[in-house]
Amino acid sequence: MPDYIFMLESRLSPEQLKALNRVQQAAQDAGLNVYLVGGAVRDLMTGSPIRDLDFTLEGNPLRLARRLAGDDAQRLDLNERRQTAELVLADGVRLSLEAARNEFFRQPGKPPEVRPAPVMEDLRRRDFSVNAMGISLTPGSRGLLLDPTNGLADLESRELRLLHNYSFLHDPVRLLRLVRFATRLGFRPEARTKELFETALARDYQDYILPEALGREAEEIAREENSIAGLKALAERELLAVFHPHLQKRKPDYDGLAKWQKYRQLAEAAGYRFDPVAAAFYYLRRRLKSAAQKRLLRNLALKKDQIKQALGLEREAKKILKLLARQRTGGPRQTYALLTPVPVGLLVFVLAEYSHKQKIQSKIYNYLFKYRPLRGRLPVRELQLMGVPPGPKFDQILEKYFEAQLDGKLRGRADQLRFLRKLAGLPKPKPAPAPKPKKPAKGAKPAPLGGAEGAAPPAAAAPAKPPAAAAKPAAAAPPPAQPVKPPAKKPQPKPRAKSKEKSRAKKKRRR
Template identity: 45%
Template sequence: MADYIYTMEIRLTPDQQRGVALVQDIARAAGMNIYLTGGAVRDIISGFSIRDLDFTVQGNPLKLQKELERAGAVISSADEDFKTVYLRLPGSVRAEISMARTEQYEKAGKPPSISPATIIEDLRRRDFTFNAMALSLNPGSRGLLMDPFNGAADIEAKLIRVLHNYAFVEDPSRLIRASRFAARFHWPLEERTQQRFQSAKENNYIEYITARATGYEIEQLAYEEDPLHIVRVLEKEDWLKVLNPHWTTAKVDTAGLAQLMKMRQQMNELGYSPDPAP
């Protein structure tokens, strides 16, 4: 079995490593099983830049807020419905801690019904195979990779694959997310995923996207290393007008954005980690 803890430790920045230890210890002290999940695990395995830390606990993370603040974390916001805490760990490390949950969709675009779940059940409700992996941070299983949908194999093959047939119907924002990931990684959609993507697009399921999901996708643009490329791909797919009907790449200050990206690259080379969003 691959030593994923070793891989994690060499891939995370020192501040991110300290952030993992901080959250892990607080969750353990509260008697909660804790896992590193989602994009963090994907990026550790793929070698891409690790943008933030995603944790999943079997329990209610809202109960951890006071202890997190005592340890130096800053709580950005807390979502009572989805039982998720958004925070900044010491060293300006962005993170979120979510309750392991199932999601039941009754209607396209409507918020799902949430129930507490095991970590494996939680992985089943996710969007793409490469986001449906978890790395245990628990005593006795620390370093165990849970990958029930072979996300690591899809990373190796450089493919974007949805978990099930109705992924784009249940949550139409996944259409935009698929395009964003394809643009960021320069990976294609797997054949059946492409067919489902096209079908959902032709049936205009994007009209059911929620305001919450739209806001999230707009926010994610600020964290992209090459946002102009992402915006161009979204415009090509007709998703840019979904985010904002007045946005076009023709209105983007291309020269100014290029200068900003160059400055950020220079700061990275000097050892700084500028955060592109407040």
């Protein structure tokens, strides 16, 4: 049996794993059973990236959500009637907390009546079998897979199977969800599901989608890794008109969306996390007239701050352009100071939308992928090992070190450590003492101090060999070589001295 907890710990990001442990501990403290359900379990089984964490609790999740959000959550949406909470934590992790429930639909296109139910009934009421699985996080059953509708088998056969015959009638937004899952996962609807889908479209069930449900589905499409494929699949089924009647004819700005998607993936690969919804909505409505754009956003039942952000995206991008265009001097340090307060999602949008402005591109690109990563590689550990205690001085040293890195003053590792010691007020480290000469082995005669006169200087010492094994005694060292004597010269015969008598005799003959 697979170890699903180990699989989760291996696949979740550090931030997601921290959030999962927080939810698990908070539910345990409150005495509530908690389960990881839906898309996170499906993506865990298929090996797809796990984007959001959806939890079902047997009890009221709203108080738990408030406690988890604390004071630093980016977003917290509570729905008292449906007993659901959606929140975005400070580190960007998206969570959904829901009470285990059953839903009863009295009329198409109207909100359902909600009643508490055990977790197994909650799973059976869902749309497709692949989304109806859960993993228990409750002590005593932690790691247990819940699969009441045999969704694991449908994952293996790569099929989307509707759980109820009236599912599209009760909640028509599932028509859009079927198209999205089929596009993302590459699954095909099984025969009965496909027949029900075609029947629902023929009867115009899509006209009864609730605005809130349509807005949530539009956000999910915007967060897809390949939202273009999802939008084109909806266009093939003439379902883009549910967002706005003119959108089916005018079409989204696919070229702009493709360029933005490229920079978004680049930023996410570098570890940045941001909400892509505002930028994706910009390209979705870009080809519509101004009045039609506002109507489209109202059709999605977005909140006022979300509409304001979506409509003001281009205006905020132009502010960034002016800010960087005015920067004449200052170099990397000033660029870093100017762009640090700007949201990453807005910078990615500027990269995509104004790619023809090379100087602006270069500054933003260097900030995101060169300057800002330096902040995460500050030598905190090295400074601690040098004995500098945490405090204002510690932070000041790191800040000066970071500024020196931005200015390009620190090249190599030795240069960085030298600069760090200087900032910490530490003396230069003493040079290591020279190694002592090795004592000769027992029984070996000392080597001569000098060679013969005129001999070549001794060669560099070879590296010492490891000592011989104890079983064999070491051989005695050979005696030192004696200097070679030059060969003796042979004495040359001396010329014989001429006697005085012979010289006189010669003189007489000449006379």
